[in-house]
Amino acid sequence: MMTNTEPISTCQFQAGDFKSDLKPIWCPGCGDYGVVTAITRALAAIGRPPHEVAFISGIGCSSRIPGYTTTYGFNTVHGRSLPIAQGIKLANPDLLVLVAGGDGDGFSIGGGHVAHVIRRNMDLTYIVMDNQIYGLTKGQLSPTSKRGRKTATSSFGSLEDPVNPLLYVMGYGASFVAQGSPADMPGLAHLIEEGIRFPGFAFINVQSPCVTYGEEEEQLKAQKARIQSLAAIGHDPADRALATERAREYGTKLYTGILYRNPKPPPTYGQGVTERQQALKKQAVACLDILKRFVPGH
């Protein structure tokens, strides 16, 4: 069976081959422009043609992203990109399935799905564009907004602690956890490529600032000063305990790179499906004869 790491075609792709001519709805300066560029670069590096890629998203500014690529895209409903993507992957395991959305899509309305995609180790790459704000609805509190943050729905400051996306997925046992930023484009493209190559569920949190409703310290310019490359500080991505410690620093430190990569990832759900299909194949009766199951005493 084909895996995501083998280019099936010999022709080489450029990032431009994955960019559609649709003009983004995003504000000038939005971090998401960088994310779509990084994704197209990663896809070019992987080398699978656009028609073998299914790019699934939810609802929000960032979820418009599949339309800006030339892959098959599905801009679904709010918070449900992960279940839909899992159905796609199970229906056609040969596809390269990317999932993307915002922090609200992934950790608020759709937060319940994250635990389950992780425990199944579905072979998907999930990119969350985390901007700590609801941009499409014009500036309300998001699940990753800081306590005290004043927004359109927290005029006197947020009364809640934010979700920590990195710790959240580490807690559920994710095997590939990374964080990137459009402030480091080559780094982000590389992370996405690594996530796609990882055999199983890969989570990439992207600090993608909202230029309109975001705060000054979140913007790319400010990020550049704060970014700490995990590789540069000698982080060992195979060390789960250390990765969990560093995940705790979300919100105070801005690490980029692969936080955790399980050296012995569990089998993917898809592998289990294939094994079971092969083991049970010979028990099939012809579909025309399936009603024989109902002959009394069968």
Next chain:
Amino acid sequence: MIIGIAGAGGDGVISAGESIITAAALEGCHGIMTKSFGSQIRGGEASCRLRLATRQVLTPNGPLDVAVALDWEDFRRFGGELPVESSTIMIYESNTGVAPDKLPLDGVAPAEVFSVPITDMALKHAGTDKAKNIVVTGLLAGWFGIGRESMLAGIRKKFARKGAEVVEGNARAFQAGLEFAEAHPLRENRKLLAPQAGRQANLLTDGNDMCAAAAIFAGCTFFSGYPITPSTEIMQFFDREIWKYGGSLLQAEDEIAGIGAVVGASFAGKKAMTATSGPGMSLKTEMLGLASIAELPLVCVNVQRGGPSTGMPTKAEQADLFQAAFSSHGDCPRPVLAPISVGDMFGITVEAFNLAEYYQTPVIILSDQEISQRKETVEPIDTSAFKLIERRRPTKAEMVKYARFKLTESGISPISQPGMVGGNYLAAGIEHNELGRPTASGEMHARMNEKRFRKFSPLQNRRDLFLVEGDLDATVALVSWGSVAGVAREALQLARAEGLRVKLLVPKLLYPVAEPVYRDFFASVKRGLFIEQSFQGQLYRLARMYVDFPPGVKTMAKSGSNPIQPAEVLAWLRKENS
């Protein structure tokens, strides 16, 4: 012949019923068996109702010809579900200590009463009171002529694993029941007519298993759902079978994820299905809207139970029709189909996949608790007679500047799937133009809405999805759907046997409302009755949104769990004909 058996949870009441209906099916007889339980997970009271005949049985409802009480308190808990009348033969466990002339039946005097030492016989012949139900099957086989050889063979097969001693003990218990019956003959012979020789065995299954089997037959290779009573057996059947056909199953984390994965599998080009019941259906509605606007085929089964909210999880009701037709926001059309029996579930499920694929739409199958869980004999089905339809895939020429949502004359556009070169497009819940690109144009929205409705117009003429029975020019008419249609069909037969002129319409396509079919049917009608198991009478109200009925058309609508009896319908027909 209608038999009701009730006892405590561990008495094997259901197992006794299953042995009897299995024997009937093997001998080419027909039957329907329904089960009913107290609300406990284990223990508590259990009952089954069996209706057997040499012809197809239309409904399990009706007063009991034979009632068996292993315990009076348990029996009485089922009240109206096991009604004893003056024509009933009452059999009960003598160690209950109740005198035959002092039965706790609220003044009803059964035709005959037999007090049988069932437990003692089980202990004596099988050495365990667990064989009580086997004694009961022996009694019933002896008195009513239900296939004793088949039943004995069934007993031998069932207990074979437990060794020769257990097999022989149970065989002796069965024999003891037979002999007791022979030693105490009925005053009036009530034996089931022997089936014609050489008849082939009938199939035996329930609506949930039939639905899943039909889906696999139709080419469904993906199922995702969340366990919910009374639909779970559909997922369980898929789990046992789907892998063998190269398919897969995902037990989703919730109802939304269940239908979400199905939407995804359909986008990826596969026939896919989910199944649920009322509360789950409420959760799935946003995804139905997504599948409608993205024009993705899928089949969603709603095994209706009593509602609203948690309602009556183990009882049938027909109160989800409005939801099936109208749930999800926006102008959001979708076909709704309802089977009328376990056997009919096969054709309806295949039809649901065909409609879903052909029209690129979600299709809802409205089953109900009764059809889903009742065991029913089904005459062998010639599956080769069913045609399977696949979605309209784009031609090579159409993949140049591919327009996924092309505004065609039929409203049906070519649909590609990931992996097809040149078919790349953006599926979306957002309104789109022909190319699938998001649009905010009001004009485009209007045109796409019109397309999404127009494509269903051929359904107006699907007369094959309606059953019309009786005297076609009758002025008195019945309309009914789902499991209740069986009650109406039986009432129709009884009425016509009395010489009454009457006809019946049974829609299996409930929505869109096929206006010409109703208009033609009602052309001759002055008095009519919609018979439905819901408080509001939802089909009556839904159809009236589209069709003007004669003023004499009314409803007999009852909330779920109060089975409508053929006799009630017959009484109305007599009144209208007088």
